[in-house]
Amino acid sequence: MTDGFFQAQSIWLTPESGEVSITGGQIDAGVLDLTDYYLIPTTRTIGGSAQITVRTSLIVADGVNFSCPVHMLGADFVHRPGHEWLFPDLRGLNLIFEGGSGVVSSIEASGWPGNELSVIGAITVGGGDIGRVRLVDKYLNNESSVGDAVSASVLSISQASVLETNGVSLFVAGDVADLLNSWIADGRIIDTTLSAGQYLEAIYDSNSGWTEVVAVPEPTALTLLLMALALSPKRR
Ligand SMILES: [Ca+2]
Numbered sequence: 001m002t003d004g005f006f007q008a009q010s011i012w013l014t015p016e017s018g019e020v021s022i023t024g025g026q027i028d029a030g031v032l033d034l035t036d037y038y039l040i041p042t043t044r045t046i047g048g049s050a051q052i053t054v055r056t057s058l059i060v061a062d063g064v065n066f067s068c069p070v071h072m073l074g075a076d077f078v079h080r081p082g083h084e085w086l087f088p089d090l091r092g093l094n095l096i097f098e099g100g101s102g103v104v105s106s107i108e109a110s111g112w113p114g115n116e117l118s119v120i121g122a123i124t125v126g127g128g129d130i131g132r133v134r135l136v137d138k139y140l141n142n143e144s145s146v147g148d149a150v151s152a153s154v155l156s157i158s159q160a161s162v163l164e165t166n167g168v169s170l171f172v173a174g175d176v177a178d179l180l181n182s183w184i185a186d187g188r189i190i191d192t193t194l195s196a197g198q199y200l201e202a203i204y205d206s207n208s209g210w211t212e213v214v215a216v217p218e219p220t221a222l223t224l225l226l227m228a229l230a231l232s233p234k235r236r
Pocket residue numbers: 108109110136137138139140141142148
């Protein structure tokens with residue numbers, strides 16, 4: 001597909017063999033299902049100047065290459081386990097969550113910084129309207145011991161939009177700890193699963209080159225007192 005407009009409640013875009021590519025035109029789908037045809041891996045290319053809007057769920061497993069934005073109007077990004085050697089290439093994908101107030105989307109944790117293919121190119125919370133997105137981990141995508149996380153090269157959260165980490169590890173490429181900590185402070189990044197005495201903090205790991213949002217224990221009164229003493233000017 002290179003042109004035209006296609007609108008449907010549910011689109012299962014899966015050839016029995018060969019390759020399907022959408023490089024132009026407009027798709028407006030309730031469900032856009034890009035999973036395999038009876039576990040036969042095929043390749044689908046979604047990119048170019050294609051305009052994609054999804055309203056319920058965008059479902060991937062493997063064999064998908066994205067190189068365009070996908071507008072998520074309240075939709076969930078579902079990543080089912082597929083063939084691990086054929087992980088979808090999400091590096092060119094920009095998921096834009098803009099469902100408006102009171103609408104919660106989700107992102108399946110499937111990536112980790114060690115596997116570049118599974119890193120989502122960009123997660124944008126808030127676009128034409130504000131967005132709210134919750135990280136979830138319903139499927140075991142990575143069968144090694146690393147575990148599933150949500151990893152993005154770029155994360156943007158507009159004012160009044162919210163990303164809920166929901167106990168799922170979140171990695172963003174580069175040293176963006178100051179930016180993410182400012183979003184934790186102003187409520188753009190929250191975790192409603194934190195136990196008492198925990199709070200979120202973004203920490204940059206110079207070895208990996210990634211900033212991770214982690215739950216850390218609240219500093220105790222004694223720690224704060226010792227820090228204050230250490231920072232206070234020395235007396236003669
Ligand atoms: Ca998962």
